[in-house]
Structure formats: structure tokens, C-alpha cells
Amino acid sequence: MFNPKSMNREISNRRDILAMVLIGFSFLAIIVISVLYFKEPENSEHVKNLFNALLPLMSTWIGTVLAFYFGREAQLGCKF
Structure with missing residues (x-):
């Protein structure tokens, strides 16, 4: 039988x-990018650009x- 409550x-x-x-994916990506930024200073400009590009998307x-x-x-609180 079709049960709408079960489906909801x-x-x-x-x-x-x-x-x-x-x-979870967003927080993990922010952490990974931050670790890359501090771990490899020679690539910090590329990582910084990547972080600046992805942070608004994840936010x-x-x-x-x-x-x-x-x-x-x-909406649920406003219903009578």
C-alpha cells in the first residue's frame, strides 16, 4: 500500500x-586547502587563488x- 507518511x-x-x-564536503575541502597552503609555501599563490575561487562556492x-x-x-512553526 502507498503510505504518504513513510514516503515523506x-x-x-x-x-x-x-x-x-x-x-561535510565543504568543511573537508576548506581544511585540505588550508593544509596545502601552509604545507607548501612555494605553491602558496596557486593555493591561495584556488581557495579564493572555491570559498564563495562552498559558503x-x-x-x-x-x-x-x-x-x-x-513554515512549520507558523501553521495553525
Whole structure:
């Protein structure tokens, strides 16, 4: 039988996993780039350019995930 509550729970679990993977990947990428920057001073200019290019992208991903979850909580709180 089709159970909408079960389907909603499955979709919610997928969203939670996707959000955690996305945030985890972003933090891991920032850490790796930071380690490369301090570990190899001769390539620091290239790593700095890479960091400056990727940081806004990763920040946008994290901001989107946070906006989605806080927006959803706000909508659920406003329903009567």
C-alpha cells in the first residue's frame, strides 16, 4: 500500500543525508586547502587563488542548506 507518511520520512532522510554530505564536503575541502597552503609555501599563490575561487562556492552551498532547514522550520512553526 502507498503510505504518504513513510514516503515523506524517506524524502526527509535523503535530504538530511544530502545536507550532511554537502556540509561535510565543504568543511573537508576548506581544511585540505588550508593544509596545502601552509604545507607548501612555494605553491602558496596557486593555493591561495584556488581557495579564493572555491570559498564563495562552498559558503553558498552551506548557506543554501541552512536557509532550507531554517525556512522549513519557520513554515512549520507558523501553521495553525
